[in-house]
Amino acid sequence: MAATTTGSTEYDAIVVGGGHNGLVNGAYLAKAGLRTLILERRHVVGGAAITEELVPGFHFTTFSYALSLLRPDIVHELDLVKHGFMPILMPSSFAPMENGDYLLLGQDRDENIKEIMRHSPHDADAMDRYEHDVNRVCQAIKPLLDKAPPNVFGKSPEDLEATAELVSHLRGVEPKVMHDLVRMLTGSAADFLDDYFESDILKGYIASSGIIGTQVGPMSQGSGLVLLYHSMGEHDGHFGAWAFHKGGNGGFTQVLARAAQAYGAQIRLDSQVDTVVTSNGRVAGVALADGTELKAGLVVSALDPRRTFLELVEPRELPGELVDNINRFRFQGTSAKVNFALDGLPRYPALGDRSDQYRGFVNIGPSLTYLERAFDDAKYGRYSQRPYIDGAIQSIVDPDMAPPGKHVMSNFIQYAPYHLKDGDWDTEREKFGDTVQATLESFFPGFGDLVLHREVVTPLDIERTVGLSEGNIFAGEFLAPQMYFFRPAPGWSQYRTPIDGYYQCGSGTHPGGCVMGAPGKLASQQILADRKART
């Protein structure tokens, strides 16, 4: 992508941060006719959604690695298909087990039933009931995802109306669905799954989605919320389905960048914003780290809440309660990546020479106990000795990711607490990589012999490279007090800030993280509505 720069120093809108939400936000603002500039600190847009050719011919999804929650309306409204949007089906899910067996699910319901019956005849129909119940919960709350949360603390007619609308929507939800919703929002993934399943492998496989990006174990209260969040993706109309974007999520953010530019947005790379400039309580523009000043009456931060409120502006200019809330906002990144260039496909002994098991995720989280033990380490400030791994050999579904016959494997790892009790990540990085590789070796004997290159990405690396505080992949954990009209703080969930003309559009706002785009879009709607109200 060619970054466009001009000599202009004045814009209608400046978006700070060229991650996916910044790009979405900038694209919508430009589409609405605003002269929009998107500023990215690095040499490439995408934030945590980038693809890098670390070894010639091998393309790594360094950070985020798949698509599910991306809002379909964004695809249409920003005409992304025209710019190369291409989410490729990942047709299978493979969950190795410690005894050498496995759970391999695919696109055929009957085959899946047979496969589940191999582990537990009881769970075959439980899977259908579980999916249907969760789908109904997703269907009930989906409208809340696609709208700014009401300000339930506000007294304006608009606030009261929005709150009444929410209450009215919730009153329309059936009692069972509402009860399931509340059980998921407040309870543990383990408790919820115990109601349906008896088999360890199924529970482990499903509960894995309940721990992503948040320092909770599957038995912790709160993991139900994370599980629900990850069930709400609706790739190609299927709740909970995932896709691999052509060229990785970096391929996706390049699509977004092209769309934003097509609407007239300018993207300026290697441009770190030092401060958001204000004047008399109103935003006036930004000052770059190199001293350049750029003027705009509208500045949107796509950074996380800590950077948005405590670093880009002077916290002294903000209400004390907001500053307190942001100070206690929990980041504590707990996820890492260990990515590999491989000389060939790993071999799973029970499957012989088969390779169709690698066409989707490889989920190493074979039981609730396995996951909970992995979490136990993190509770005491250690990384997991037997970590949870969400792997994906992406060159299988997209051969352009690696040279013919070779492969790239992305591995999302938990738990890797940002705050290590002993040592620091710079010294622990490779030892941690060894731990992950040893875990893979235990499931795929001979794995190490395939490794051509290894990339270890710790929470510290995520923070340093992407700028996400404490390396939290969601720009703030998914915990009930940090969601919906509390995200990122009570009273400030509608993308505004106390500074007139200064807005927030990152994953630290509603609905939250994942490559979803909703914060970027909803923020643009709020901004445009506020501008309209003003004129």
Add this chain to the structure above:
Amino acid sequence: MVNTTPFHERLSELNHTQLWTHWSGYLSALRYDHSAKHEYFAVRNSAGFFDTSPLYKYWIRGRDAERFLAGVLTRDIRTCRPGRAHYTLWCDDQGYVLEDGVVFRHSDSEFFMTTAEPNLGFLTDLIGRLDVSIEEVTDEYGMLAVQGPRSREILAKLAPEIADLPFFALTQAKIGGSAVTISRTGYTGDLGYEVCVAADDALPVLDEVIAAGEGHGLIPFGEQALLMTRVEAGLVLINVEFSSSRFAFTDHDRVTPKELGFGWMLKGLDDDSRPFIGRDAIRRELAGDTSRWASVGLVVDWQAYDRLYRDAGLIPPKDETPLDWESMLYDDDGNRIGYATGLMYSPMLQRHISLARVRPEHGSVGSQVNIELTVNHKYLTVAAEVARPPLFKPERKTA
């Protein structure tokens, strides 16, 4: 007893579903994988191969072969040079479409033709005194379509001469010692080729292709994935978009080339040197502007579609398998104005799309029509916009 194609032995090993259809009396894979969508993405993102051997195949040879075909086919075969192929139609004397097919011109006097229905009797009866011989050779050849962005790279490893092969051109080549004809043709609307090989050599050639595709994501694909790609590509299918006039009881079941979207084939109609079957009727149709249909693509309004289902308490289905029945089309006043065929959710376009025939006054790009759907056992309609097919048209297809 159903027949099998020359590739069947290997394809059967590869067919994990063992789901087969009967296509012209041969076993044809519905899909090899439990997910047809996975096969579809191979065609759109890497490469897939499809066994198209059940097509009827004819050699048409002789000093008068060109003259003969020019009089039978709707599209002027005289403009097809040796080494090129034509997608074409043939009509009855009322100007209604009998069938479509592809003619591969091997030399001045040798043509190879593939068709969906048997045509030997029809063709032979038209020879008259011309110096033409027609040979039915369906079982003598296997045809393998290799389609997708990587198809060129894969096949060029085996037959370097195809690297520069233009769209709808063909060349003789050798794959692992076997003589083949490779044409840059296909039914997916993507970059792609078809390999025609003597039946006895079919298996070794297939094995060479499979080996060349290793590491390139090459997989076999079945009819289900093919039908998805062909709707996106705007390619018509007999007994879906049209019926052969040969079997029609009323004119409702007949279409003219223009009505089927092939006005572009109708060049040089006033040239008296080519009196082809149906010419007079087609000229009358064009002169009188009497076409009853316009063939178009439809793109469903995604918001209206979602709303329709959500209001009914349902999750909007996004099924990539084309419907195999007609969906009625209405104007805003509820008048029936046409019918859609192959309504499907396109994963590449992220929309529901369809092919359709509408009354000509509704056929301009951007016109709005309403498609009938069944929601909760009730007929409802959803808005769609008329677009020009192919709805999916990657540059690589013809580049």
